[in-house]
Amino acid sequence: MTFVKNAWYVAARSGEVGDKPLARTLLDLPIVLFRGPDGNATALLDACPHRAVPLSRGTVEKNGRIRCIYHGLEFDVGGVCRFNPHVAGPPDALRARCFPVQERYGLIWFWPGEEADADPALMPEYAEFEQAEGYVTGGSYTWVAASYLLMIDNLFDLSHAEYLHPGSVGTPGAIERAQTWVEREADSVKVHFEIPNLPPPKVWHAAWDRSEKVDQYFHMHWTGGGNIYMGLCVTPTGAAREEGWHLPFLHLVTPETDSSTHYFWCFARDFLLDNPELNGALEDVSGQAFNLEDKPILESVQAALAVPGVKLRNFSIGDSASSTIRRMIERQAEAELV
Amino acid sequence: MPTIVVHGRGGNRSEIRTESGISIMEALRGGGFDELSSLCGGCCSCATCHVYVENGFLDALAGPDGDEADMLDCLAHRADNSRLACQLLVTDALDGMEIRVAPEE
Numbered sequence: 001m002t003f004v005k006n007a008w009y010v011a012a013r014s015g016e017v018g019d020k021p022l023a024r025t026l027l028d029l030p031i032v033l034f035r036g037p038d039g040n041a042t043a044l045l046d047a048c049p050h051r052a053v054p055l056s057r058g059t060v061e062k063n064g065r066i067r068c069i070y071h072g073l074e075f076d077v078g079g080v081c082r083f084n085p086h087v088a089g090p091p092d093a094l095r096a097r098c099f100p101v102q103e104r105y106g107l108i109w110f111w112p113g114e115e116a117d118a119d120p121a122l123m124p125e126y127a128e129f130e131q132a133e134g135y136v137t138g139g140s141y142t143w144v145a146a147s148y149l150l151m152i153d154n155l156f157d158l159s160h161a162e163y164l165h166p167g168s169v170g171t172p173g174a175i176e177r178a179q180t181w182v183e184r185e186a187d188s189v190k191v192h193f194e195i196p197n198l199p200p201p202k203v204w205h206a207a208w209d210r211s212e213k214v215d216q217y218f219h220m221h222w223t224g225g226g227n228i229y230m231g232l233c234v235t236p237t238g239a240a241r242e243e244g245w246h247l248p249f250l251h252l253v254t255p256e257t258d259s260s261t262h263y264f265w266c267f268a269r270d271f272l273l274d275n276p277e278l279n280g281a282l283e284d285v286s287g288q289a290f291n292l293e294d295k296p297i298l299e300s301v302q303a304a305l306a307v308p309g310v311k312l313r314n315f316s317i318g319d320s321a322s323s324t325i326r327r328m329i330e331r332q333a334e335a336e337l338v
Numbered sequence: 339m340p341t342i343v344v345h346g347r348g349g350n351r352s353e354i355r356t357e358s359g360i361s362i363m364e365a366l367r368g369g370g371f372d373e374l375s376s377l378c379g380g381c382c383s384c385a386t387c388h389v390y391v392e393n394g395f396l397d398a399l400a401g402p403d404g405d406e407a408d409m410l411d412c413l414a415h416r417a418d419n420s421r422l423a424c425q426l427l428v429t430d431a432l433d434g435m436e437i438r439v440a441p442e443e
Binding site: 182184313314315316317319320323324326327 | 377378379381382383384385386404405408409411412
């Protein structure tokens with residue numbers, strides 16, 4: 001399977017990780033996440049270095065260590081064994097693999113590759129999601145039984161929205177007037193999708209009252225691993241971009257296995273900031289699109305690809321963008337094997 | 339009117355007489371040569387019109403530009419003389435050019 005290991009991936013939403021162990025498979029690795037005494041999150045390989053029992057079956061003790069359910073060994077947030085009642089002398093030669101972790105944008109990120117290369121400066125920059133003034137953020141999580149590569153294909157092919165999502169995030173009629181173009185750089189790919197002068201899709205109905213028709217400006221920007229930023233600006237038809245409302249989305253897809261994905265999606269809005277109920281409406285309609293519309297389709301595609309003779313073909317501009325991303329991922333993954 | 343010689347995947351050889359100013363992909367289709375699937379219709383998004391430019395004509399062609407170069411870069415069967423037929427404009431200077439259809443990806 002094609003995974004780039006030397007990249008930052010989202011492991012969990014911040015609120016998911018506390019003083020109870022959270023077990024999660026990430027890039028085929030069993031991982032246990034928990035918080036230590038200072039509240040900092042950690043990610044350890046979820047296998048006790050003694051007899052390989054999942055540490056997540058144990059408990060996080062008041063001292064901030066995770067205790068193995070099998071023999072009571074305790075490991076600190078760095079994975080170092082600090083207590084072993086079965087041996088005399090210092091227990092700290094026994095270690096569980098510890099992965100570099102960062103907490104940012106309300107998410108816990110981990111680096112599955114070489115520890116020495118885990119530079120926090122390599123994390124993607126999402127200014128609007130950094131508790132920025134002028135923005136309210138929301139979002140959720142969707143588990144999908146399909147490869148993260150299929151999810152990237154789906155996100156970069158916005159032409160599917162009006163067909164699969166006509167009652168949520170799609171804009172019927174977009175295909176006849178949308179402008180689509182791709183920008184490719186050495187380690188990132190961006191596709192632009194702009195839909196002029198059509199009524200806004202349902203996801204805007206709880207908020208938008210500025211005009212009957214709107215111009216919609218999307219761009220999808222992949223910057224490595226499974227990290228995709230979607231810029232979204234909506235203006236009254238013909239108005240300047242600066243007058244628009246902005247709803248940037250993060251689509252962060254972390255491979256669970258070669259055929260399943262943890263999909264973390266987050267949005268930030270710069271409009272109607274004093275309306276706390278708007279997040280619920282945005283999450284409901286987005287959730288409808290991702291959970292009830294994208295998810296079953298991508299899962300059926302994943303299943304179909306097991307059938308001999310079934311293959312993916314590209315012909316849209318979005319397809320060409322995601323095929324470039326797939327190639328970049330393949331090359332990076334091959335380079336890591338050398 | 340220039341003539342383009344095309345070698346198909348099965349070793350078949352066709353001569354296509356074509357007007358100038360259209361793409362090689364369109365010229366082949368117009369001439370009844372149907373081995374190129376050209377799924378995207380010529381907008382440089384699918385790379386299914388991948389051909390090899392033979393007999394010294396590579397230098398007579400402009401490009402490839404950024405998008406075509408990026409698409410070529412994704413191909414497993416890429417060679418130094420790889421081009422996408424939809425991006426090649428027929429001119430009188432291409433009279434006698436031979437191209438060979440690349441294997442399917």
